[in-house]
Amino acid sequence: MDSLIESVTGYVETRIALLKIEIKEEVAKGIARALVYVIMVAVFTLFVMLASIAVAYKVAEWVGGTFGGFAIVAAFYLLTGVMIYLFRDSITEKLELRLEEKMKKKKE
Numbered sequence: 001m002d003s004l005i006e007s008v009t010g011y012v013e014t015r016i017a018l019l020k021i022e023i024k025e026e027v028a029k030g031i032a033r034a035l036v037y038v039i040m041v042a043v044f045t046l047f048v049m050l051a052s053i054a055v056a057y058k059v060a061e062w063v064g065g066t067f068g069g070f071a072i073v074a075a076f077y078l079l080t081g082v083m084i085y086l087f088r089d090s091i092t093e094k095l096e097l098r099l100e101e102k103m104k105k106k107k108e
Helices: 004-062 066-086 089-106
Strands: none
Touching: 004 066, 066 089
8 A cells, every 4th residue: 555655646747847947948948939029020120210210311312401301200110100090090900810720720
């Protein structure tokens, strides 16, 4: 009887240790993915900023003033932000549906 209890106790301890290892692996994967996304967002943000500056200077050449070029680029971003704000509910719904589909595919 004692050996059976020892075996069950050993099994439970082993399962707990295995779960801890699996959880650590999943956390490490999640953190690695998050860091990659953060780096991608940072690089994309830099690209958009520098491209915007370049476009603003080019537009400034066409309109004849640096202020005008930057104002036009700023107005474009303002218009884009307002459009996103106005359609935020439909955008959110579409994103939710796509994320749900991706999550279902990963589980299968």
